[in-house]
Amino acid sequence: xxxxxxxxxxxxxxxxxxxxxxxxxxxxxxxxxxxxxxxxxxxxxxxxxxxxxxxxxxxxxxxxxxxxxxxxxxxxxxxxxxxxxxxxxxxxxxxxxxxxxxxxxxxxxxxxxxxxxxxxxxxxxxxxxxxxxxxxxxxxxxxxxxxxxxxxxxxxxxxxxxxxxxxxxxxxxxxxxxxxxxxxxxxxxxxxxxxxxxxxxxxxxxxxxxxxxxxxxxxxxxxxxxxxxxxxxxxxxxxxxxxxxxxxxxxxxxxxxxx
Numbered sequence: 001x002x003x004x005x006x007x008x009x010x011x012x013x014x015x016x017x018x019x020x021x022x023x024x025x026x027x028x029x030x031x032x033x034x035x036x037x038x039x040x041x042x043x044x045x046x047x048x049x050x051x052x053x054x055x056x057x058x059x060x061x062x063x064x065x066x067x068x069x070x071x072x073x074x075x076x077x078x079x080x081x082x083x084x085x086x087x088x089x090x091x092x093x094x095x096x097x098x099x100x101x102x103x104x105x106x107x108x109x110x111x112x113x114x115x116x117x118x119x120x121x122x123x124x125x126x127x128x129x130x131x132x133x134x135x136x137x138x139x140x141x142x143x144x145x146x147x148x149x150x151x152x153x154x155x156x157x158x159x160x161x162x163x164x165x166x167x168x169x170x171x172x173x174x175x176x177x178x179x180x181x182x183x184x185x186x187x188x189x190x191x192x193x194x195x196x197x198x199x200x201x202x203x204x205x206x207x208x209x210x211x212x213x214x215x216x217x218x219x220x221x222x223x224x225x226x227x228x229x230x231x232x233x234x235x236x237x238x239x240x241x242x243x244x245x246x247x248x249x250x251x252x253x254x255x256x257x258x259x
Contacts, residue, residue, distance in 0.1 A: 049256040051113065052105040054248025056084040062248075064228065065100040072097035074232070081181075082118075085246040088232040092240050098232035100136070102250055109222060111190040115229055116249045116257030118183045122242040125178050126155045130235030132243060135188065139225025147221050148186065148199060151235070152176050159201055159210075161219045163194070171210040171217050172201060181246075183259045190222050197221035202258070 054062045056076040066074060073089040074097065090097035107113060119132065128151075135148035143164035150159050159172040183204050191197035198218045201208045210217045221227070231248065233241045247259035 049252040050249055051252065052102040052250040054086075054101060054117075056086045056246070060099075062103050063099040063101050064103050067096050067098040067100060067230070067232070069096040070094035072233075074099065079244070079246070082246045085244050086231075086248070088241075088243040088245065090233040090236075090239075090241045090243075092238060095237040096232070096234050097241075097243070098131075098134075098230050098234055101229050101231065101248070105250055107188070107190045107222070107227060109191055112187070112252065113190065114185055114187050114249075114251050114254050114257035116183075116185040116247065116251070116254075116259050117231065118181050118246050118259040120181045120244040121152075121176070121178050122244075123152075123178055123236075123239060125176050127236050127239050127241070128153050129233065129241070132231070132233060133184070133186070134230040134234070135186075135221070135227050136230050137223035137225075137227050142224040144220065144223035147219070147223055147227060148188065150184070150186075159199075159208075161199060161217060163219060164223075169211060169217075169219075171199065172203075172208050174203065185254060185258050187254070188221050190227070192220055192222045194218060194220045202254070205258070 059076070060066060060074065068074060070093050071091045072094045075087045076084050077087045079085045088097045121132070131146070131149050131151045133150040134146045136146050137144055144162050145166055147162055148160070149162065150157065155176055156173045157176045158170055160168045161171055162168050185202040187200035189196065189198045195218060197220050198216050199210070199221065200216050201210065207215050209215055231245055233243045249257045251257040
């Protein structure tokens with residue numbers, strides 16, 4: 001009887017220890033899963049530096065206003081290389097085929113943002129336009145109107161900064177490339193203070209040297225009540241122009257904005 005009782009006690013003790021050990025292991029596995037899931041969510045959230053996405057698959061609701069004048073058209077069309085893209089068409093007699101972006105995003109004093117896209121222009125290479133891209137001011141007490149502009153001027157593509165009084169400074173120029181895709185990223189430090197605000201610019205993946213020999217140009221980049229980006233075609237009313245645009249983004253890093 002003593003042997004039997006002892007054997008039973010050992011078996012029961014062994015089972016109890018095993019049960020406790022298994023329960024502990026299961027609890028630790030659950031805790032590991034919960035921690036891993038939490039970390040994944042955190043990493044995903046931190047890695048999402050895109051402030052606005054202007055993907056053509058999302059529809060025109062990504063824009064605040066469509067500025068389509070005198071027969072101008074904006075279509076989301078399929079491209080064999082990039083999938084769905086925006087196609088801006090400005091016919092003869094129209095002065096504007098633009099979008100006023102960006103729905104759900106508003107730049108504020110102190111913001112440091114990157115705006116990225118790729119573009120293919122179909123137009124005579126010697127035509128001058130008002131803009132393909134504008135960082136445009138809205139509201140009262142406007143002194144600059146369009147602090148940053150990218151436009152065609154007599155066969156060249158140019159980047160300008162406009163100071164108060166609409167005093168323009170050409171920051172960069174290159175021969176205008178038509179019927180081929182080119183990539184753009186504009187970095188803007190948003191500020192009403194000229195010594196704080198600045199512009200940096202990448203063309204086809206290469207950061208460009210701007211006027212003054214630096215890759216950064218300091219100037220006032222926030223005017224009136226607020227500034228918004230505009231893309232498309234503005235000006236050259238006597239010329240038919242297509243501007244195909246893909247991968248519009250606003251982000252907090254170059255890597256997230258670059259097309």
